[in-house]
Amino acid sequence: MSRLDARATHMHSGVSRLRTGTMVIADLLVVTSIIRFAYFGRQYPLPWLGLVALALLVLVAVLMWVMPAPRDAPVEQGRFAGLMAGCAVIVGIDLAASWAPGSTGVFPVTCIGVGGLLVAAVTVRPPRDIVLATAGFALVLIVVLGLQVHTVLSIAPRLAFVAIACAPPIIGVTLVRSFRSIVQFHSEIAQTQSTTIIDHAVGMLASEELERLDLAAEQLLDDVAAGRQALPLDPETAARASSLATQLRLHLVEDRRQTWLHHAVTESAVLDPVTVVDDPDGLAASLNSRQRDGLFSAIWLLVGSVPKSATSLRIHLARGADAGPHVQGLQIVIEATGIPRRQIDPAAWQAIRRVGRYTETGQSAMLRIEVDCLVDASADR
Numbered sequence: 001m002s003r004l005d006a007r008a009t010h011m012h013s014g015v016s017r018l019r020t021g022t023m024v025i026a027d028l029l030v031v032t033s034i035i036r037f038a039y040f041g042r043q044y045p046l047p048w049l050g051l052v053a054l055a056l057l058v059l060v061a062v063l064m065w066v067m068p069a070p071r072d073a074p075v076e077q078g079r080f081a082g083l084m085a086g087c088a089v090i091v092g093i094d095l096a097a098s099w100a101p102g103s104t105g106v107f108p109v110t111c112i113g114v115g116g117l118l119v120a121a122v123t124v125r126p127p128r129d130i131v132l133a134t135a136g137f138a139l140v141l142i143v144v145l146g147l148q149v150h151t152v153l154s155i156a157p158r159l160a161f162v163a164i165a166c167a168p169p170i171i172g173v174t175l176v177r178s179f180r181s182i183v184q185f186h187s188e189i190a191q192t193q194s195t196t197i198i199d200h201a202v203g204m205l206a207s208e209e210l211e212r213l214d215l216a217a218e219q220l221l222d223d224v225a226a227g228r229q230a231l232p233l234d235p236e237t238a239a240r241a242s243s244l245a246t247q248l249r250l251h252l253v254e255d256r257r258q259t260w261l262h263h264a265v266t267e268s269a270v271l272d273p274v275t276v277v278d279d280p281d282g283l284a285a286s287l288n289s290r291q292r293d294g295l296f297s298a299i300w301l302l303v304g305s306v307p308k309s310a311t312s313l314r315i316h317l318a319r320g321a322d323a324g325p326h327v328q329g330l331q332i333v334i335e336a337t338g339i340p341r342r343q344i345d346p347a348a349w350q351a352i353r354r355v356g357r358y359t360e361t362g363q364s365a366m367l368r369i370e371v372d373c374l375v376d377a378s379a380d381r
Contacts, residue, residue: 018179019123022172023065029116029168030061036109043106049097050109053090057113060086064120080125084133087114091137095144107158111141111165118169127173138166181304259284261315264296271313274303278316283330286375287355294354295332301348302336312337320372328377332356334369341367 037054044050060083067079094108114137122130145158261284265271277284287295303311313336320329332355341362352358356373 018176022123022176023120025168025172026064026113026116026120027061029119030057030113033057033110033113033116036112040106040109044097045100046097049093053094053097053108053110054113056086056090056093057110057117060090060117061113061120064117076124080121080129083117083121087117087133087137090114091140095140099144100148107145107161108141111137111161115165115168119172122169122172122176127177130169130173134166134169138162141165260292261295265299271299271303274311275299275313275315278314281317281319283317283319283375286328286330286377287373288375291355291373291375294351297351298334298348298355301345301351302334302339304345311339313339322377326377327374330356330373330375332371332373334367334371336362336367336369338365339367340365 034054037050041047041050064083090110091108091114094110098106098108100106115134118130118133118137141162145162149155149158259279259282261279262277265275265277284292284295299313299315303313313334316333316335318331318333320331322328341360344367349358352369352371356371358369358371360367360369362368
């Protein structure tokens with residue numbers, strides 16, 4: 001198995017474990033509801049109705065384990081709609097069972113479990129859906145429990161109960177969003193890591209264009225060889241052949257100027273919008289594998305330190321003085337805008353140290369990092 005395949009398998013395993021973890025948390029909250037009902041159920045005005053709500057809660061929790069994870073969007077949406085309908089029925093029945101005029105002190109115990117069911121859905125639904133469902137859930141609890149308030153002292157425990165019931169799905173959304181950011185980070189690295197291996201790499205987007213041109217040229221040559229295209233070529237076919245040759249030459253020349261660093265940045269949906277590489281001489285190709293990995297990791301960590309909308313990164317590479325018969329100096333200047341130094345991940349500085357000695361200057365959200373490193377002077381640039 002290749003390193004990229006292993007990383008993809010690891011990320012898939014992480015997603016599966018995260019889903020299992022949220023399901024376990026949901027079950028723990030359902031068990032909490034069962035324990036609370038065993039203790040407070042006798043205080044319900046309609047305990048048998050509360051038992052029905054609890055039975056439905058357990059049934060939905062079991063179904064979420066039994067039913068396989070949805071693979072199609074319509075199925076996933078239908079299951080989520082069914083989950084919301086089930087939660088609405090459970091909450092409605094439990095509120096009716098626990099309702100009594102005045103500040104009775106008994107709360108709808110299954111609401112804790114309903115929050116758990118929402119937690120179980122955070123890995124398969126967009127955060128917006130979970131937040132909206134939780135907001136609706138909280139609004140219902142506030143309105144119903146608020147109607148029972150007749151004294152100031154009874155407000156605080158009801159607000160605390162609403163917060164406890166609604167906090168788990170919100171925390172779950174926050175954790176899953178962080179996990180998805182990590183997955184996106186490693187997915188982007190996995191997609192672009194291969195470009196750091198070859199000095200003057202042909203990127204994924206460029207390779208698709210080259211494949212198209214190669215196919216068109218091959219078809220033209222095959223037509224000539226098979227006699228389907230007469231010689232000399234007619235003006236239209238000759239113009240098409242000339243155009244193909246020109247485009248192939250331009251690609252070959254361009255690929256000598258665009259190193260692994262250019263392709264690693266432009267082929268990343270995260271780095272490309274905010275990062276500019278200024279390397280007209282293709283000097284990035286002379287970096288060894290350790291230096292490339294350090295520079296690439298540092299770029300990622302700098303961009304990931306703050307929201308992308310406020311970030312701008314410019315990387316300039318220039319030749320330095322010769323340091324020996326086969327050693328040449330190379331200066332890399334990283335100019336970062338919108339990245340306060342205090343918010344930079346400490347791992348970014350460790351990554352830069354793998355490239356070479358560095359100095360950093362700047363103030364506020366402006367940062368300039370100058371890296372001086374030594375490279376093999378005989379490396380193909």
